[in-house]
Amino acid sequence: MNAIEATGLTAGYGGNAVVENVSLTLAEGEALTLIGHNGAGKSTLLRVLFGLHRPDAGRIRVFGRELPSHIPAALNAAGVALVPEGRGVFPDLTVTEIFGLALWAGGVPKPEQPRRVEEVLDVLPRIREFLSRRAGTLSGGQQQMVSIARALLLKPRALLLDEPSIGLAPKLFQDLLEPIARLRREHGVALLLVEQQIREALAISDRVIVMKSGRVIQEGTPDRFRDHSALMELF
Numbered sequence: 001m002n003a004i005e006a007t008g009l010t011a012g013y014g015g016n017a018v019v020e021n022v023s024l025t026l027a028e029g030e031a032l033t034l035i036g037h038n039g040a041g042k043s044t045l046l047r048v049l050f051g052l053h054r055p056d057a058g059r060i061r062v063f064g065r066e067l068p069s070h071i072p073a074a075l076n077a078a079g080v081a082l083v084p085e086g087r088g089v090f091p092d093l094t095v096t097e098i099f100g101l102a103l104w105a106g107g108v109p110k111p112e113q114p115r116r117v118e119e120v121l122d123v124l125p126r127i128r129e130f131l132s133r134r135a136g137t138l139s140g141g142q143q144q145m146v147s148i149a150r151a152l153l154l155k156p157r158a159l160l161l162d163e164p165s166i167g168l169a170p171k172l173f174q175d176l177l178e179p180i181a182r183l184r185r186e187h188g189v190a191l192l193l194v195e196q197q198i199r200e201a202l203a204i205s206d207r208v209i210v211m212k213s214g215r216v217i218q219e220g221t222p223d224r225f226r227d228h229s230a231l232m233e234l235f
């Protein structure tokens, strides 16, 4: 079964299409990286898939069915979570408070909540060191970890990540990707990763899609895209 199956998606802003007739599938347990130059429409596509932006045309099926209402809460309930661009952690809340809010918003019953937090801390153990800190006082890497943890609290079967590397050194980004890759290996969580740090993203991916000016122009295995010069020609 496919985690996500999108057909003929067109979307944009004020009548300007920035995603044009894009079809995409993310298989269960697959890791797919979406690359493309700035403004290619990657974030818009991800936002459409997660129900944050309404497409002008196209259909999206999630784990085999079309949702009656394609909105983030319904996506979460269906097993899809998003780690948004720019982390989006509330700077004045502590990490514990951010987790509490996510669990509440996700409708996780109170008695179940501590177990969920423990499970996520097992995946990202370094968060234990700063659970009581306000998110605004954390480093970029720590905030990104919190943003990912928040998505994982809902036990997604598919995780969409919008440029998690932003503001992180390559090594730090690699460290961040490792637990996500493990989650996918050990628990079959499907990954759809929008990334500019291509080398690190390809290392954990099964498949790559290249977008240019709102369209998918290439698709293949990571091997095809490892050669830097070939990649540059696409951009």
Ligand SMILES: Nc1ncnc2c1ncn2[C@@H]1O[C@H](COP(=O)(O)OP(=O)(O)OP(=O)(O)O)[C@@H](O)[C@H]1O
Pocket (backbone or CB within 6 Å): 013, 018, 036, 037, 038, 039, 040, 041, 042, 043, 044, 045
């Ligand atoms: N809220 C918005 N209102 C109007 N135009 C927008 C909006 N968001 C994005 N755009 C425009 O849509 C186009 C695609 O942007 P999008 O962010 O989807 O691309 P991207 O491939 O994710 O780029 P980046 O890597 O820079 O995030 C760009 O030309 C951008 O200026």
